Amino acid sequence: MPLRPNRPLPLATPAGVEVLTRILTQGPIPRVEIARRTGLSQAAVTKAVAPLIEAGFVTDQPVAVPVDDVGRVELGIGRPVSPLTVVPDSISVIGLKVTPTDLIGVTTDFRAGIRAVRHQQVTDTSAESVIKRLAELAKELIETLDDPADPAGPLIGIGVAVSGDVDALHGVVRDSPFMGWRDVPLAALLSEQLKVPVVVSNDVRALTVAEHWFGVGVDADSFAVVTIGSGVGCGLYINGEVVSGAHGVSGELGHLPLAPGELVCTCGRRGCVETVASSDAILARVRETTGQPDLDLSGAIELAHDGDEHAREAFDRAGEVIGSALAAMVNLVGPELVVIAGEGVADYDLYDQRMRQAFADHAFGAAGDCRLMLRSHTFDDWARGAAATVIRSYVRGEPPLTR
Amino acid sequence: MPLRPNRPLPLATPAGVEVLTRILTQGPIPRVEIARRTGLSQAAVTKAVAPLIEAGFVTDQPVAVPVDDVGRVELGIGRPVSPLTVVPDSISVIGLKVTPTDLIGVTTDFRAGIRAVRHQQVTDTSAESVIKRLAELAKELIETLDDPADPAGPLIGIGVAVSGDVDALHGVVRDSPFMGWRDVPLAALLSEQLKVPVVVSNDVRALTVAEHWFGVGVDADSFAVVTIGSGVGCGLYINGEVVSGAHGVSGELGHLPLAPGELVCTCGRRGCVETVASSDAILARVRETTGQPDLDLSGAIELAHDGDEHAREAFDRAGEVIGSALAAMVNLVGPELVVIAGEGVADYDLYDQRMRQAFADHAFGAAGDCRLMLRSHTFDDWARGAAATVIRSYVRGEPPLTR
Structure with a gap:
């Protein structure tokens, strides 16, 4: 399976992170509009964008997505606009949601668009058993990425959303009353089995991250x-x-x-x-x-x-x-x-x-x-939220997806 | 009385605002440390600082304030550090707190340091009467600025803190149950009488602004x-x-x-x-x-x-x-x-x-x-909070202190 080390983001500066975030969450968006919204010079925007285009994360070519009014600027007739968008399949992400009765998993593209969905029933809510089933579910989802008829980008990481008090920085579920879990080092245990970086979040926080970058927060x-x-x-x-x-x-x-x-x-x-x-x-x-x-x-x-x-x-x-x-x-x-x-x-x-x-x-x-x-x-939205937390960590270079 | 038009801040860019904010809230602070904390280049910091020094708002000369460990960097023996601080008396601000029984007023310097305090009793809580007394209190405080033995900076504005639902953008007290006020255009009425820009805030918000810039928020x-x-x-x-x-x-x-x-x-x-x-x-x-x-x-x-x-x-x-x-x-x-x-x-x-x-x-x-x-x-702290809101609006160029 294609993993993250193949896909480092060419982002050297905070300005680069800001520019990619705008393209990801507000694209299609012209360079001049990114400059206006961020306060960066157009030269700085162009400089940040060039390596992202070069590496295939961003494109200024027309894409299949219809360009709507959001993010458009009036540039006069005949002048080329070349709005920027991310290339959805430049990466893949897996998002998993844990509940006491079901595990829900999705694969998404760079824009948190859902590509595949898989569910598993939970019969034993012990952390050990659930982590085993999560690993199985993740492997099933990883297989879907290899479909030659619909090739997905390399997998950069897996997000897991759990209700309760979650220490996202260390990937530990401190207290989840619904699951009956206390101090479960979920990220370490799961990434050990799958050899993929794992981001663990409170489930509602994950949903809010998805709304922030890909929903009402725009x-x-x-x-x-x-x-x-x-x-x-x-x-x-x-x-x-x-x-x-x-x-x-x-x-x-x-x-x-x-x-x-x-x-x-x-x-x-x-x-x-x-x-x-x-x-x-x-x-x-x-x-x-x-x-x-x-x-x-x-x-x-x-x-x-x-x-x-x-x-x-x-x-x-x-x-x-x-x-x-x-x-x-x-x-x-x-x-x-x-x-x-x-x-x-x-x-x-x-x-x-x-x-x-x-x-x-x-x-x-x-x-x-x-x-x-x-x-x-739906429950799939919770899993998509978990994927969104991975995308955010990836763009920001935050643990465990540091550059 | 010396008024605001004499003291426009030479801040042309958002970077300039950021640099002055760091000097004001974290000074004494060397240029290199501002660069490190803001992510700006040292050249950009120097460029933003020069006109502020030129106009007398900032100094890199030793000041009477003892330099503590906060904001210091190790630069090696013999090398000049020249940490930057604001010049406290480059401006003056008045802060007023309204309660149903008392009006409390202070003058402060640029760093929200209290210079003078005056109180007035309230006998009639009607908006008309209170505004009249506020104007009298402000005039008393303005007189203290002219003391030749202890010259204060030019007055840039007056802040008023009131409990309840306050529309700070328009300077209107929408609903203050304690005062029995509804939809009182306090900023307009007071600045009309005093010919000074007036910032009206919820009192607890004002206190929080003071803590943010000059207290625990640092x-x-x-x-x-x-x-x-x-x-x-x-x-x-x-x-x-x-x-x-x-x-x-x-x-x-x-x-x-x-x-x-x-x-x-x-x-x-x-x-x-x-x-x-x-x-x-x-x-x-x-x-x-x-x-x-x-x-x-x-x-x-x-x-x-x-x-x-x-x-x-x-x-x-x-x-x-x-x-x-x-x-x-x-x-x-x-x-x-x-x-x-x-x-x-x-x-x-x-x-x-x-x-x-x-x-x-x-x-x-x-x-x-x-x-x-x-x-x-004390109640003086509430009035100081009102002054802090004026200082923040002044530095940020926000209404009614826009540049």
């Missing part, structure tokens, strides 16, 4: 990604960068103490948002109040859609605390845009009204003017 | 300033900049919905932190539970220090919700350092223990590893 000055489902999470993009937390923790919206103090969370703390708003918490509540201990989540959703009072109450309660949590978050950081995503969004109608009411009740002044955007969302 | 990669007193506020510094909020609101820690829902806040919302943690809320609680309706705050503090059960309970309740709010904030943004400041800190011992316990109970994983630092703090 147009919004600040945003939050709130995920609702088996957990409640939040990624933040503020002041030009994804918020990572001084000690690697941030965006733990599911663990704000906004729920009744007598409820104990999977994390062991009391009154966390997830004690009433996670899908497990909603299901447990519906089972309890309806007296149907064998109900599953889709059954609970069906009951609520049919108007069952007890089932509705559980979703109402979840909506109320999610709305309060959203208000707490916007009161603190004041983002321009809040993207609401995650598996739970499919049944969003069940708590939409209560959530919006609680948000309106508690959002302070102009903080409440942020746009709330609903985003339908 | 050494911390991210921090929060939490103020406890008549209100509970929070300023955030993340990803290289003070967080301002897309719509001008952020850091509203006092309005997170963490208190009992039956309590109504001065802002009109239910369950805000301030309903139990503001000094008025604490006093009201002690009056109610002790049956002493005429008690004042110092009386309530005395009762609590004497071990009165009812008084202790009110401070315990405040400490608990403040601790939960701190945990909510660090769970979301994960700062390296939390500075706790404000008038309330003087009686910090009364809620310290409960606050730390609630913080420990709800801080998620490594987010709880942030340092908590206590900072004694």
